Amino acid sequence: MDFEFTNICVEAAGRLILQNVSGTLKPGELLAIMGPSGAGKTTLLNTLNGRKQFSGSILVNGSPLNKAIKRNMCYVLQQEYFFGNLTLNDTLQFTAMIRLPEEMSRENKMARMNAVVKALQLEGCLGTIMGDMFTPGLSGGERKRANIACELLRDPAIIFLDEPTTGLDSSTSASLMSLLKAYAVQERKTVIASIHQPSSQIFFQFDKLLLLSGGQVAYFGLTENVVDHFQSVGVEIADDYNPADFILEALAESAEVREKLLHAANGSIRAGPIEKFSVTEQNNGKNLLDKVSEKFTKKKANTTEETSGMDPGSVRMSLLDLDNDLDAKDSVTNDNQKWPTGFWTQYSQLTIRTFKQSRSRILTVNKCAENLLVCAFVCLIFFQLPRTEDTLRDRMGAVFFIAAHWSFTPLFDAVTSFPMERMVINKERLAGWYRLSAYYLAKMTSELLLILIQPLVFVILAYWVINLNGIAAFFATLGTVMLNSVAGQSFGLFVGIACLQVNQAMTVSITFQMAIMLLGGLFTRNIPVFIDWMKYLSFLYYSFHSLMVLEFEHAQPVKCSSSSNSSVFLVCQETNVTSIPSHMVLEYYDITWSYWQYILPLLLFTVIFRVLGYITLRYFRKPF
Numbered sequence: 046m047d048f049e050f051t052n053i054c055v056e057a058a059g060r061l062i063l064q065n066v067s068g069t070l071k072p073g074e075l076l077a078i079m080g081p082s083g084a085g086k087t088t089l090l091n092t093l094n095g096r097k098q099f100s101g102s103i104l105v106n107g108s109p110l111n112k113a114i115k116r117n118m119c120y121v122l123q124q125e126y127f128f129g130n131l132t133l134n135d136t137l138q139f140t141a142m143i144r145l146p147e148e149m150s151r152e153n154k155m156a157r158m159n160a161v162v163k164a165l166q167l168e169g170c171l172g173t174i175m176g177d178m179f180t181p182g183l184s185g186g187e188r189k190r191a192n193i194a195c196e197l198l199r200d201p202a203i204i205f206l207d208e209p210t211t212g213l214d215s216s217t218s219a220s221l222m223s224l225l226k227a228y229a230v231q232e233r234k235t236v237i238a239s240i241h242q243p244s245s246q247i248f249f250q251f252d253k254l255l256l257l258s259g260g261q262v263a264y265f266g267l268t269e270n271v272v273d274h275f276q277s278v279g280v281e282i283a284d285d286y287n288p289a290d291f292i293l294e295a296l297a298e299s300a301e302v303r304e305k306l307l308h309a310a311n312g313s314i315r316a317g318p319i320e321k322f323s324v325t326e327q328n329n330g331k332n333l334l335d336k337v338s339e340k341f342t343k344k345k346a347n348t349t350e351e352t353s354g355m356d357p358g359s360v361r362m363s364l365l366d367l368d369n370d371l372d373a374k375d376s377v378t379n380d381n382q383k384w385p386t387g388f389w390t391q392y393s394q395l396t397i398r399t400f401k402q403s404r405s406r407i408l409t410v411n412k413c414a415e416n417l418l419v420c421a422f423v424c425l426i427f428f429q430l431p432r433t434e435d436t437l438r439d440r441m442g443a444v445f446f447i448a449a450h451w452s453f454t455p456l457f458d459a460v461t462s463f464p465m466e467r468m469v470i471n472k473e474r475l476a477g478w479y480r481l482s483a484y485y486l487a488k489m490t491s492e493l494l495l496i497l498i499q500p501l502v503f504v505i506l507a508y509w510v511i512n513l514n515g516i517a518a519f520f521a522t523l524g525t526v527m528l529n530s531v532a533g534q535s536f537g538l539f540v541g542i543a544c545l546q547v548n549q550a551m552t553v554s555i556t557f558q559m560a561i562m563l564l565g566g567l568f569t570r571n572i573p574v575f576i577d578w579m580k581y582l583s584f585l586y587y588s589f590h591s592l593m594v595l596e597f598e599h600a601q602p603v604k605c606s607s608s609s610n611s612s613v614f615l616v617c618q619e620t621n622v623t624s625i626p627s628h629m630v631l632e633y634y635d636i637t638w639s640y641w642q643y644i645l646p647l648l649l650f651t652v653i654f655r656v657l658g659y660i661t662l663r664y665f666r667k668p669f
């Protein structure tokens with residue numbers, strides 16, 4: 046697509062950070078935006094792809110930027126944000142499935158993916174994990190190419206890249222740029238990249254150069270003409286110098302050179318419209334010709350008449366116009382759809398991805414071993430507890446421990462889960478990959494399964510070894526512990542979403558953990574009245590009490606204390622009474638509600654924190 050920007054001005058904090066920046070680009074051309082640090086490269090890139098407020102005009106095929114055109118653009122960020130445990134294949138498949146239109150078949154999506162993989166020479170590392178700062182995976186160059194591949198999958202007409210070679214060595218940078226150049230020329234893409242001190246090899250891969258200085262244009266034109274241009278304003282570039290290095294150094298070091306260049310650039314802008322020319326005259330593309338023949342067949346008579354007197358150049362211009370025309374029509378159709386894929390596709394793809402990513406976080410060998418060890422310890426300490434008054438505190442302790450352990454383990458896991466993926470999700474939300482609701486629902490459901498496996502195993506083992514209330518209460522205990530885990534996870538997710546820093550989230554969670562432990566019902570029975578209401582805010586209070594109801598409501602009698610005088614139950618102090626009905630324990634500890642009365646607030650907690658998490662993410666943690 047033709048890309049033209051004229052007199053772009055951007056203001057921030059009361060000062061103009063871009064002033065009258067103009068340029069044009071044709072399909073198949075690469076534009077480098079260069080300039081010293083702070084010159085406005087990133088601001089310009091963000092403005093050109095519609096992420097910043099500006100004055101001036103940006104035209105794509107003659108039309109101002111709109112949603113449909115923006116969907117035909119892509120922005121490759123300088124920083125790559127990926128899920129580190131997924132392979133490149135997983136990552137690209139997910140991207141293809143979610144970003145390519147719903148109407149496209151899975152086979153075609155995979156074919157597109159394979160073509161991009163081939164174009165960027167990524168075939169050899171499809172099975173490698175993306176990696177992160179803790180886990181080694183793709184190399185720096187492969188990650189850069191993977192980042193570009195995720196954007197190219199959509200087949201955008203205009204590609205923006207923010208410093209694509211930063212962090213790469215010179216030969217990897219050069220090969221990346223030549224791949225990109227070949228791709229742009231072959232596929233007739235318009236490429237705009239900000240770039241920092243490129244080697245001369247990379248520098249001359251770009252067709253045009255836009256040199257910025259203090260937010261103003263110091264040069265716009267063919268890259269190959271920049272040396273002559275500098276000479277024309279009296280700045281000689283030494284033969285053995287990399288021109289890219291030289292012009293940046295000259296701009297930064299000499300105010301005089303800067304003034305001369307700005308003056309010359311301003312003069313050329315005032316003198317008339319900025320140059321419009323195409324570097325790549327060849328290759329109008331097979332699709333285009335197909336479209337032309339279709340349109341021309343329909344209007345055969347007119348076409349013959351209209352084209353008979355044209356020279357080849359003007360026919361080519363007509364073809365380009367027609368391509369633009371067809372693109373514009375496609376754009377109008379696409380504009381009606383807010384997302385490339387439907388809710389169900391987004392939800393299912395996000396569920397698969399979250400499941401794969403979270404599995405490697407939640408079900409690690411370390412975590413499984415840790416839980417088995419804790420379970421073994423609990424089993425040893427509370428081994429086959431007799432149902433007596435003497436061991437009542439131990440029995441309550443075992444119940445409380447199970448409730449507390451299976452609220453806090455999922456809580457702390459969830460607290461760290463969102464901050465770790467925040468950057469990836471923000472990137473994807475900003476680029477409009479999917480609905481937030483699809484992501485949130487997928488995260489809830491895929492992690493639910495994973496979070497429940499460990500308490501399930503734990504309760505199955507510990508319940509019988511401790512000698513809890515037999516088969517009658519077994520399944521209800523299992524269900525209650527799982528609900529308790531989900532409540533803990535809900536709170537953890539909410540905190541993880543609300544706090545921007547992991548350490549902030551951890552501080553909030555630990556404070557909350559301590560408070561709800563104290564208010565949970567085991568440690569304190571006589572809380573001062575003014576603070577007593579707070580126990581109702583502790584979900585552990587509800588899970589502990591519901592488990593106590595299951596343990597004592599319909600259970601074997603509890604044998605009185607061996608010394609009847611020291612029994613806390615008056616009945617036991619009577620002669621001939623050796624045991625008390627189990628439910629008396631509940632009465633003694635003021636556990637007077639029914640099982641469901643404890644379960645409903647637990648359910649409510651789960652729902653409230655999940656909804657709060659969504660609202661926070663949607664309205665208070667918007668990506669920017």
Ligand SMILES: Nc1ncnc2c1ncn2[C@@H]1O[C@H](COP(=O)(O)OP(=O)(O)OP(=O)(O)O)[C@@H](O)[C@H]1O
Nearest residue numbers: 057058062080081082083084085086087088089241
């Ligand atoms: N939101 C903002 N508020 C105030 N000033 C801003 C804002 N954004 C950018 N600037 C200023 O605008 C100028 C251009 O910033 P920009 O990030 O575009 O430069 P750059 O050429 O990309 O720099 P670098 O090469 O160091 O990344 C800088 O002086 C910067 O401080």
